[in-house]
Amino acid sequence: MTLLAQILDLAAMPEGNIPASARSMARFSLFDWLVCGRAGVDEPLAVILRNYIGAEGGLPVASVFGGTQVPARAAALVNGATSHALDYDDTHFGHVGHLSVGIYPAALAVGEALGASASELVDAFLIGAEASVRIGMVLGAGHYNRGFHQTATAGAFGATVAAGRLYGLTRDQMRMAIGLCATRASGLKSQFGTMGKPYNAGIAASNGVECAGLARAGFTSADDGLMGAQGFVLTHADVPHPSPPPGAFLFEDVKYKLHACCHGTHAMIEALAALKHAHNLTPERVASIHLRTGTRWLSVCDIKAPRTGLEVKFSYNWLAGMVLAGIPTASDRAYTDALAHDDLMADFATKITIEGDAAVTDMQAVGQVQLKDGGNLPFAYDLAARLPHTLLENRLRVKATGLIGAEGEQIWAVVAALDNLSAGDLGKRLR
Structure with a gap:
């Protein structure tokens, strides 16, 4: 079966065939996405985009975080960027992308x-989201390492499939929508640390609405925009990976951020936090730290001397110092420009060496802390293990309360009552 045929079959899956466990995870993602979006409404990029879209006019049919109602494509753009503004949303490591912010x-x-x-x-x-994961896995590590941001590239295809399913596209119309997305999907990692990174998520969502809408109206495209000659995969990947076989929902391996920084740093943070708790570890006791991490993260979150609070989120060295100094990595308010220029943090950063290791997966961190008294503390952590749903719910609700206060529990109540609500009811939570 070709990749396109697999995606088309997936897009037409009867609702009765969707696993309940996957649907539960999708509801966790909805809750987390709504919380991240509400928390991002006052970010400068969110204000700029709301004002920009508001000046364009159009049919007010879809809600915007912190705003009113605007045309659907415009709402998707604003909401994708706003919900990714804090970089605190879910990640799927199978294709290294954020799913909720581009597709919801x-x-x-x-x-x-x-x-x-x-x-x-x-x-x-x-x-x-499942389509996005599968396409992202075919694109493989080469696509990401080349500089493409899969939240925006593979994510745009996921957004197209989601929008097309709601529009009720026929199989041929969905094929056309995916073909259009193949010529529309874009997004570069060079934007990391700037407003351009969350903008990538908005682009993915907007492209999905546009491509599905045009296909619905009869717009045509290449027959196979994914794997066809000069299609998206063959032009954007060094060596395409085999398509994962149909079956279990790979989406269920989605991971949620419990720290307001690049997900590639979370395994290190969890490992060092455990050491701090177990050994009363402080920066003053540390002679050096050696971290081994997945090689792809060296081009993402290994900023040695961050210049801004945003860049601190992509700096192993600074984040290690934050953990041991007791600065809360879960609080977005901790990532300030002043922290980036803190002399004590800068001095501690010189004690840390980062090594890319092909034997370490994207979800692992392995290393050791050398103490000034001669002691040595090895550490290791793996994000791959799935948390029980009850524990995951608790941690996400705690995160929500920390981000937006009592509104977090209000949003949880909405998601818990989802079976009796409309999309319009959810839209009201954005406004």
């Missing part, structure tokens, strides 16, 4: 415009 905005925008139910919206997201 497209699904919600179309769902509101059509009057869909909230359950239909979640299923559309889930199918789109």
Whole structure:
């Protein structure tokens, strides 16, 4: 089966065939996405985009975080960027991308415009997210290491599938939508540390609404925009990987951020936090730290001398210092420009060496802390283990309260009552 045929089959999956466990994870992602979006409404990039879209006018059919209602494609753009502004949203390491911020905005925008139910919206997201993961895995590490941001590239295909499912596209129309997305999907890692990174998520969502909408209207495209000659995969990947076989939902391996920084640093943070707790570890006791991490992260979160609070989120050296100094990595407010220029943090950063190791996966951190008294503390952590749903719920609700206070529990109550709600009801939570 070709990759395109697999994606088309997935897009048409009857709702009764969707695993309940995958649907539960999709609801966790909805909750986390809504919280991250509400927390990002006052970020400068969110204000700029709301003002920009507001000046364009158009049919007010879809809700915007912190705003009113605007055209669906515009809402997807603003909501994707706003919800990724804090870089605190979910990640799937199978294709190294953020799923919710590129796909839920497209699904919600179309769902509101059509009057869909909230359950239909979640299923559309889930199918789109699964498509995104599978396409991202075919693109492989070479695509990401070349400089492409898969939240925006593979994510755009997921957004297209989600929007197309809600629009009720025929199989041939979905093929056309995916072909259009192949010529539209874009996003570069060179934007990391700037407003351009969250903008990439908005681009993915907006592209999904646009491509699905055009296909619905009869727009045509290449027959196979994914794997066809000069299609997206063959032009954007060094050596395409085999398509994962149909079956279990790979989406279920999605991971949620419990620290407001690049997900590639979280295994290190968890490992050092455990050492701090077990050994009362402080920066003053440390002679050196040696970290071994997945090689791909060296071009993402190994900024040696961050200049801004945003860049601190992509700096192993600074984040290690934050953990041992007791600065809360879970609080977005901790990542200030002043912290980036703190002399004590800069001095501690010189004690840390980072090594890329092909034997260490993207979700692992391995290393050792050398103490000034001669002691040695080895550490290791792996994010791959799935948390029980009850524990995951608790940690996400704690995160939500820390980000947006009592509104976090209000949003949880909405998601818990999802079966009785419409997409429009969810839209109200954005406004």
